[in-house]
Amino acid sequence: MQIDTLSDFLTQAGTEFRLFDLGRRLQPLAHSDFAAIEAGQRPYPWPLQRHAWLAVCYWQQQGGQPYVWFLKIPLDERGLFNNAAVKHFLAALVEQLGGDIHAPLTEEQQQNLADTPFTFQPPQDKLAAFHARLSLALEHAPSAFYQGAVDYLNAPARHNWQQLGLQGLADVAARLHKDDALARRVQQQLWQLPAPVQQALLTQCEHHPLPAALANNIITAISAEQERGEPDEERIALLLRATAGCAPFRARSAKLSSLMSLNPGQPVLLALAARLWQELTDETLLLQYLTLLAEHHGDLFNGLFAELVSVPALRPLILANLHNPELPAPLKQAFGNLFAASRG
Template structure:
């Protein structure tokens, strides 16, 4: 029997598996959605640089569940569909190294060979920690040995040495905020007064996890406080906004995005919206405002960010539907004209 997809390969090997996207931020991808994507019935929902950045976790259905993980970077075509030739190429390399037993122990040499294919990648430490935290929680595995130390630190930061904290413990805490009210309240009471290094690490991990509504509200309010300064820290504003990215869309954040776009938005804010909060650009008015401000204030970024945004299926129809809109702001019209003139 010919096997053409990852889903078929993992099913035939008698495994259960879960998938996560690690491109723009950590997001679970259901097996059913992935099967439809593999069948080219729908585009990949979160492309980055014309690739799908996947974490594939699998384990044998029978016996002790020992999870294994592949990190795969699979090319997409201009419509966001899987390049099936690339998938088959990876599967051929996989079978060559593993045979039919996906749980077989690989030698160092075999692992190196598999890693040398163009379809694997190593996530950044932040994303790797976020992934392990979310995966462990979903599989009911215990938190890392660093988790309790982070909780103890938050109880009394002045009496603890933050340099002893482990990144995985911070990620484990962020992954549990949406289901642990006590933990969320503890973080909210301390977050904005923590040393910069700890605060930065926590906010970065929050980008990849769903947050409870009160914590999202706290972060958005912190943006208001920063904006009241004579010289607001634009990097901090962007960081606080990004930290809410894993939370569901909400009216409060939509209003915050709209207000930031009306205030000559900084480059950090514009980059954060494209990289982490593209879902809040799915409102046509907000999207046009974003592109217009990008063209007027940050023209050096326009071509690259436009190419990324137009590749996202949730935004692509809105963008393409406005290419010939006569009511577009002049700066945006000129930027689009230059873009497509250059393409030709």
């Protein structure tokens, strides 16, 4: 039996499966897209540190316990899957199963697989977002913490926020785009919530699409923060990231353009690269962003450039501008330093 890819294994083992990216933020990955990636027909769309950070959930077609793998697959310089790494993991997997790919994994076997160099443990916020999104995708009930979070949002004064579970807030965030009443309740209460609850909920929001009214309300809160005597850039970055699961929309694009003209600090610039890279497909904003890095944050330039140029949606735009004679002098110099360093 020839098994060369994860899809081969999961299909031949008679499983149903769902795929998610957990790199920059949580995103579902369609089977057809994944098959093209595995076949080397297209680069991985959301690389981080030259790896694909995958969550793979699978279960037997006739039912049974679902299993989850968190796989860290190396990518080559073109962003394509390192097939040797995938085959190494699959060989370890088949060995654990004693050659029977239909056999269920024991807890010990799961742990043995977790000890390979191709697995990782997501941080708690992404893990909570993943479980919330998965339960929604599989039409399962939310966690036992969900109702407590909803009860708290309905009457914060009557409940102790310190008793809230992160998973409950994750379940709320995952359902905002499907539950209008819940979204309205969150929008009504969000800015009155204690800072730790507000921050945890906003952090969960970045992994999911949001209703337009809530997303616009969050962007408006950035303006309110900017009007303070000493605006908190960490908070501005948090608010921007909270809308990262939304497709580009006018209010956010306008706010980002405004922020770039004000020479923002590192928190905002890092948030843009880490969570909102899709906004940088606007060439004007991209060049403005790279120029700001080159002129004011040279210590960040090389690392963020390497990350951004690895993103397939941005790579052609960046490469097309490397020798653009109209570039500002600081950006020309930064590119020149990159070329000099690559030549050794």
